[in-house]
Amino acid sequence: MKLVLPGGSGHLGTMLAQAFHGQGHEVAVLSRSPREEPWRTVFWDGETQGPWVAELEGADVVINLAGRSVDCRYSASNRRSILDSRVLSTRAVGQALGAVRRPPGVWLQMSTATIYSHRFDAPNDEEMGRIGGGERGAPNTWKYSIEVAKAWEREVDEAKLSGIRRIKLRSAVVMNPSRGGAFDILLGLVRRGLGGEAGSGRQYVSWIHGVDFVRAIGWLIEGDVEGVVNLAAPNPLPNTPFMRALRSAWGISFGLPAPRWLLEVGALFLRTETELILKSRRVVPGVLDREGFEFRYPDWPQAARDLCQRWKDDNLLRGAR
Numbered sequence: 001m002k003l004v005l006p007g008g009s010g011h012l013g014t015m016l017a018q019a020f021h022g023q024g025h026e027v028a029v030l031s032r033s034p035r036e037e038p039w040r041t042v043f044w045d046g047e048t049q050g051p052w053v054a055e056l057e058g059a060d061v062v063i064n065l066a067g068r069s070v071d072c073r074y075s076a077s078n079r080r081s082i083l084d085s086r087v088l089s090t091r092a093v094g095q096a097l098g099a100v101r102r103p104p105g106v107w108l109q110m111s112t113a114t115i116y117s118h119r120f121d122a123p124n125d126e127e128m129g130r131i132g133g134g135e136r137g138a139p140n141t142w143k144y145s146i147e148v149a150k151a152w153e154r155e156v157d158e159a160k161l162s163g164i165r166r167i168k169l170r171s172a173v174v175m176n177p178s179r180g181g182a183f184d185i186l187l188g189l190v191r192r193g194l195g196g197e198a199g200s201g202r203q204y205v206s207w208i209h210g211v212d213f214v215r216a217i218g219w220l221i222e223g224d225v226e227g228v229v230n231l232a233a234p235n236p237l238p239n240t241p242f243m244r245a246l247r248s249a250w251g252i253s254f255g256l257p258a259p260r261w262l263l264e265v266g267a268l269f270l271r272t273e274t275e276l277i278l279k280s281r282r283v284v285p286g287v288l289d290r291e292g293f294e295f296r297y298p299d300w301p302q303a304a305r306d307l308c309q310r311w312k313d314d315n316l317l318r319g320a321r
């Protein structure tokens with residue numbers, strides 16, 4: 001099978017490219033700065049049609065992951081590039097799919113679990129979940145992220161295509177041990193004794209183990225599901241037990257809690273936003289559950305133990321190099 005991965009040079013794309021290339025599939029990553037990899041990388045600018053479109057001819061799958069990182073302050077110029085990089089790249093993929101004679105049978109498009117509302121009372125699945133934006137008291141930055149997610153998904157819906165299965169992946173935070181990823185950052189806090197609860201600790205954390213993320217993508221490619229799919233482990237949990245389980249997996253009992261004001265100050269210094277930590281994302285995988293996908297890591301304590309072990313193994317390997 002041939003997979004084309006626009007924006008596949010980042011965290012998730014590298015995981016997917018490694019997995020599918022390792023299984024013997026042909027992988028082509030589209031990047032604005034192609035570099036040497038075990039798979040092919042091809043230039044695109046993320047906006048306009050070009051020679052890269054030929055990669056889609058006769059391919060089986062396209063997974064679009066392109067988007068400027070959201071790990072920054074939401075200044076006016078960053079807001080514009082966060083939105084444009086998602087909308088324009090998705091539009092370019094949709095146009096290219098319409099232009100080739102033998103397009104892939106399935107288009108998987110990244111979206112985000114952040115599209116759902118900040119809530120504690122009930123979980124958000126694809127059918128009954130409440131789209132956010134209207135919550136009273138939600139900061140302007142959270143509303144902005146929801147507008148981005150909606151615009152992103154709209155591009156998929158508005159693409160004039162027939163015979164191509166379209167899947168919008170509302171993914172929770174993907175946990176894998178790679179350097180600079182969300183898990184690495186959280187574990188860094190725990191290792192320094194700073195891994196206590198964040199804010200009130202009541203906000204739900206939705207997550208998915210990287211192994212299940214890759215397995216779910218493979219499973220969706222093989223099946224016949226289309227439309228919105230939540231990629232999240234079935235058991236999200238509040239931040240307090242989430243951090244407690246991570247401390248316990250690492251073997252440390254104490255973690256300094258971080259009140260909201262401290263997080264806001266810290267985020268200012270680190271040039272980032274607190275949304276990822278403070279918004280309550282109670283997202284569950286309704287479609288994956290209903291259609292019989294089996295998670296290898298459904299529960300956080302088990303996933304956290306596994307990720308800590310993988311993190312140690314990776315660091316041992318890095319030290320040995």
Ligand SMILES: NC(=O)c1ccc[n+]([C@@H]2O[C@H](COP(=O)([O-])OP(=O)(O)OC[C@H]3O[C@@H](n4cnc5c(N)ncnc54)[C@H](OP(=O)(O)O)[C@@H]3O)[C@@H](O)[C@H]2O)c1
Nearest residue numbers: 007009010011012031032046066067068085110171173174
């Ligand atoms: N990581 C998660 O847990 C998670 C969860 C939910 C949703 N998502 C979404 O899934 C996507 C992939 O996540 P990731 O963690 O792999 O992100 P990432 O590491 O930041 O990679 C995204 C890729 O997008 C490309 N890109 C950046 N700015 C661009 C622009 N202006 N125009 C076109 N392409 C641009 C970059 O490729 P080049 O520089 O090589 O062109 C980059 O490698 C993102 O859109 C992210 O918002 C991620």
